[in-house]
Amino acid sequence: MVHMRRRGDHVFINSIGNNGIMRFSSIVLSSLLATLIVVGCKKPEPPKDGPDTTSSTPVPPPAPVDTTPVYTVEVVKEYLHDTAAFTEGLVYDDGYMLESTGMPGTSSLRETELATGRIVRKFDMPKEYFGEGLAYFGDKLYQLTWQNTIGFVYDRKSFKQLDTFSFYGEGWGLTHDENNLIMSDGTSTLRVLEPGTLKVKGTLVVFNGNQQVGKLNELEYIDGEIYANIWQTNQIARIDPVSGNVKGWIDLTGLLKQAERTGHEDVLNGIAYDPKGKRLFVTGKYWAKIYEIRLKPRAPIAATTGGAAGSGKS
Numbered sequence: 001m002v003h004m005r006r007r008g009d010h011v012f013i014n015s016i017g018n019n020g021i022m023r024f025s026s027i028v029l030s031s032l033l034a035t036l037i038v039v040g041c042k043k044p045e046p047p048k049d050g051p052d053t054t055s056s057t058p059v060p061p062p063a064p065v066d067t068t069p070v071y072t073v074e075v076v077k078e079y080l081h082d083t084a085a086f087t088e089g090l091v092y093d094d095g096y097m098l099e100s101t102g103m104p105g106t107s108s109l110r111e112t113e114l115a116t117g118r119i120v121r122k123f124d125m126p127k128e129y130f131g132e133g134l135a136y137f138g139d140k141l142y143q144l145t146w147q148n149t150i151g152f153v154y155d156r157k158s159f160k161q162l163d164t165f166s167f168y169g170e171g172w173g174l175t176h177d178e179n180n181l182i183m184s185d186g187t188s189t190l191r192v193l194e195p196g197t198l199k200v201k202g203t204l205v206v207f208n209g210n211q212q213v214g215k216l217n218e219l220e221y222i223d224g225e226i227y228a229n230i231w232q233t234n235q236i237a238r239i240d241p242v243s244g245n246v247k248g249w250i251d252l253t254g255l256l257k258q259a260e261r262t263g264h265e266d267v268l269n270g271i272a273y274d275p276k277g278k279r280l281f282v283t284g285k286y287w288a289k290i291y292e293i294r295l296k297p298r299a300p301i302a303a304t305t306g307g308a309a310g311s312g313k314s
């Protein structure tokens with residue numbers, strides 16, 4: 001005769017006395033029954049065509065489908081661009097490009113003839129300033145700096161510096177709508193500035209679906225939308241200026257052809273628009289060309305979205 005004694009997770013079998021009485025404690029009986037149940041039950045096979053629903057590992061929900069429309073582009077025309085220009089802001093004005101360039105020692109405000117690329121006016125910023133976003137509003141030009149927390153106001157025609165203004169954080173892109181300047185700072189939040197005082201009168205957080213879109217860089221307000229290229233990508237977001245929602249993505253992958261690269265180029269940066277001719281222009285830092293492009297709808301695909309926080313040099 002035997003009795004079983006449980007110690008920890010192990011069951012031991014020992015001899016019992018000569019009186020022949022089997023003494024099972026309730027604990028021993030429970031353990032025996034549990035063991036028999038486990039041995040007697042076979043784990044069900046998962047369905048051949050479905051997930052293993054008996055697994056303890058939770059099955060993640062399917063990834064949400066990004067239904068935001070995507071546009072590719074065709075190049076209408078190419079124009080020369082200064083390969084020494086580290087483009088940070090680009091504005092079209094009646095046959096001329098106004099451009100803000102960055103980097104210490106090469107930051108500038110310049111005006112070039114679009115048809116030829118010829119520089120017709122140039123103001124070199126003191127080397128302590130890193131030029132950033134540029135907007136043409138009224139008869140004035142507004143230029144940001146990256147981390148100097150200062151902006152400059154110029155007369156459009158003479159480039160004479162009229163004023164300065166200060167802001168918090170970093171300066172990245174700048175454009176304007178009918179009434180206000182709109183500024184990016186490398187995050188997913190755009191600031192709306194009152195042009196007279198340059199004070200922040202509102203903010204707009206940019207979302208694609210339920211995801212914030214960070215690293216908003218160069219801007220252009222075009223026919224009631226804010227276009228923003230996303231730093232270190234080939235994507236331009238078309239943003240609803242009221243809701244902050246991305247209404248479309250422009251995918252510029254392949255615009256800068258491998259055969260045309262100098263090896264010196266930096267990222268896509270620079271959007272300008274001719275409202276009369278409805279011409280859209282893009283370029284990049286140290287790129288040799290400004291491209292006039294036309295949008296073509298493409299089937300929706302997952303688009304790149306950045307985080308809420310900005311980082312690094314714009």
Ligand SMILES: [Ca+2]
Pocket residue numbers: 089090091134174175218219220270271272
């Ligand atoms: Ca622009």
